[in-house]
């Protein structure tokens with residue numbers, strides 16, 4: 064059957080058709096649509112359980128439990144979510160995976176909606192695990208199906224890496240008949256699941272021994288395609304993931320140019336699954352003088368090549384500046400490295416090519432803004448007014464990650480740091496201990512549940528003089544208004560349970576008419592020389608709109 068889907072949805076459908084039993088995750092652009100698709104199917108009576116978790120670590124640990132019980136499980140997250148899940152991810156490699164376990168991670172090169180450009184292939188390599196990198200929606204579907212088989216065959220978790228341009232683009236996908244995997248039953252040899260030193264040492268040796276079989280799997284895999292016939296062996300190209308598409312878009316011109324000079328286009332290896340197929344790389348480069356590596360993300364393949372190839376081969380790519388070191392690749396910006404002239408003009412509409420402005424035309428930037436009437440704007444008005452009485456050196460407003468990150472920009476200009484989920488509270492504690500008088504942490508309700516709770520325990524234990532402002536908009540707004548793990552009414556009891564003094568928990572409604580009262584209460588809590596928590600609670604406007612329209 065043919066269907067037109069996003070890359071994220073193709074992966075989700077592939078997992079369903081592979082006999083997925085449960086999927087857990089935490090929303091994050093550009094991965095969110097994987098779970099949204101599965102939740103939608105689940106709500107419509109599908110069999111696979113699909114649930115958002117409080118963070119990526121608990122999601123992956125839940126999936127490990129499903130695998131232990133002998134069922135197929137998947138976890139979804141964005142690239143920085145894998146940092147949060149790194150502990151179970153790295154340790155999970157040493158377990159005797161039972162039901163197939165797939166970790167679907169969507170990277171965001173170009174940082175469209177992220178705080179860094181990290182490349183998840185490094186994580187798979189670090190954990191000695193296989194990774195699959197689809198370059199099309201069809202491959203996303205096919206590789207999701209395959210990943211569960213691979214996981215069960217070698218008893219390892221398997222990572223699938225997507226990137227924004229694939230996750231968020233639609234294409235036709237041919238689906239296959241759904242599989243009904245055999246019931247495996249729960250794990251029996253629990254020494255494969257207990258990382259006590261004596262077992263972990265043995266399991267680690269076993270993982271290392273699997274490397275040879277996984278390397279052979281990657282060498283023989285159809286996605287790792289070597290093209291050497293009627294090609295110029297002295298100039299080789301390695302493409303990986305979407306880098307292959309950008310090369311292909313230029314191939315006709317590249318071949319024409321080479322043939323008009325009596326030559327042939329470069330020999331080429333495309334890599335779609337890892338470990339890197341070292342034998343294929345050596346074969347490709349047997350007579351190469353120059354090698355160009357085109358890969359989306361960080362120079363992962365490129366950096367590894369020096370351990371595979373002799374130094375006499377010149378390697379061009381991101382490390383020597385032949386390709387952009389940061390941001391996304393595209394069909395245009397790989398052309399100079401291929402020896403092609405800059406692309407000219409605006410491509411005709413309807414060809415699916417990226418539109419580009421005429422040379423010299425600088426388009427005005429359109430930075431994102433809080434929605435008009437957003438509750439965060441009223442919260443920031445109160446925060447700005449409350450800290451204004453302190454000298455600049457005596458105040459710090461440290462933020463977290465969510466819609467409220469937009470408070471960094473004018474007209475709010477209210478926050479001074481954005482680092483990672485949960486960092487605001489610990490940073491404010493540190494700043495308070497370092498002598499900042501008005502140390503304020505700003506964090507959303509979902510981010511608080513994700514990574515803020517443990518930081519609150521530290522703050523309680525230190526009785527640090529800081530004020531935590533929880534912006535409770537009762538949803539995970541930034542990624543499309545997913546449900547938070549706990550409803551707003553549970554926040555206060557949770558804070559009390561974590562040890563926050565009831566006298567210093569305030570719940571306020573951020574509205575323009577309440578500005579003076581809210582500022583006064585917040586100022587009093589900032590003045591208090593201990594831990595205080597101020598909850599600004601008003602539902603996100605987008606969430607209200609969606610609830611009313613039923614979307």
Ligand code: SF4
Nearest residue numbers: 434437466540603604
């Ligand atoms: S989506 Fe909601 S929380 Fe985000 S800016 Fe808009 S109103 Fe504010």
